[in-house]
Amino acid sequence: MTIFTGKTEEAAIAAGLAALNCERDQVAIKVVATPRKGLLGIGRRDAMVDVVLKPVAEEEKQAAKAASSTTATYSVTHASAPTTDPTSAAVTTTPIESTTPKEQPTVTPAERRQQREAAVDAVQDYLATIVEQLGIDASLEVESSAHRQVRLTFTTNKEGLLIGKHGRTINALQSLAQLFLNHNGAAHVDIELDVAGYRERRTVTLTRLAENTAREVVATGKPVYLDPMPSFERKQIHAVLAKNRYVTTYSAGKEPHRAVVIEPA
Structure with missing residues (x-):
């Protein structure tokens, strides 16, 4: 949709x-x-x-296909014909030299790993600068990391200020960090920011929300639109209800107002 x-x-x-x-x-x-x-x-x-x-009509598809077709890449050269027999002119075809795209330099797994590690180191400095500009004294460390996943944990006395109302500040920082990685050679790495166990508490809250809303949908037979939330939180809602055969879920709307819809199956 x-x-x-x-x-x-x-x-x-x-x-x-x-x-x-x-x-x-x-x-x-x-x-x-x-x-x-x-x-x-x-x-x-x-x-x-x-x-x-x-859907485009079939006739329009055929016309577009015919218009986009290319002619054979051959040039025709007429050989000089004797004046006594003009019908014996020889015709030769010479293929036009085709151009091939230049090969892209290959990146070795070791070089790709070094690029990811450099991006992760750089994003820590990037986040530390932003948090400092927010007036928050915090330290940052890589709590756990995998091949394509990095978790960064803040330690600060201003936990509430760093989390923000409904998690808006920490979520905004996480979105900025993900964009930073995407533009610095680590597009396939997922990053998660946490402070004071907020992510674990939020997961419990989202799980409870998904289950309670599913029961409401089954009881009323009407779809329910949840409040807009970031993509990684929407994925949690979808995952919780993936095996619930009484409801289905999908996301609707445009960022940053995209929300999960839960409706009867």
Whole structure:
């Protein structure tokens, strides 16, 4: 599903058309959720629509294929023909020299490992600088690391300030750290930041939320949209309910407002 949100259904549709760069008659639109004002701001929900491109007609596919086809790469050279027999002119075909892409330099496993280690060392300095600018005195250490996973743990007396309301500060720092690794040769390494056991407590909270919401969905027969959360927390919700045969889960909306939807199976 390709979900777009807006304060109204038309606003959500307009967002989808702009993102797909197409006209309204070129897409199929399905309303996933209608907007809801809520009571005193509680329970408010934006409109959600599924906007997908309509399949291209078969004739248009054939025409596009014919237009994009290339002619044979041969040049024709006519040999000089005797004046007495113009019909004996010889025609030879000479293949045009094809160009091949240049080979990319190969990176050895050892070089790739050194690149990852350098990126992990650099991201620690990067995070320490940010935290210092936030006015937080904290130390940082690699608590555990694997081939493609790194866990960095802060130690500080200002744990609440570093975690932030609903974990927003520590989550923002983790997103910055992941982007830093992606741009410094460690795109396949997942990083997790923690302070004072926050991640473990948050996992317990998300597990309880997933299970309680699933019971509510089964009891009411209606889907429930959870609050927006970062991708790694959404994965935890999906994982908790993956084996629950009474409900299904999927993510809807656009970052940073993407949320998990739990609905009856």
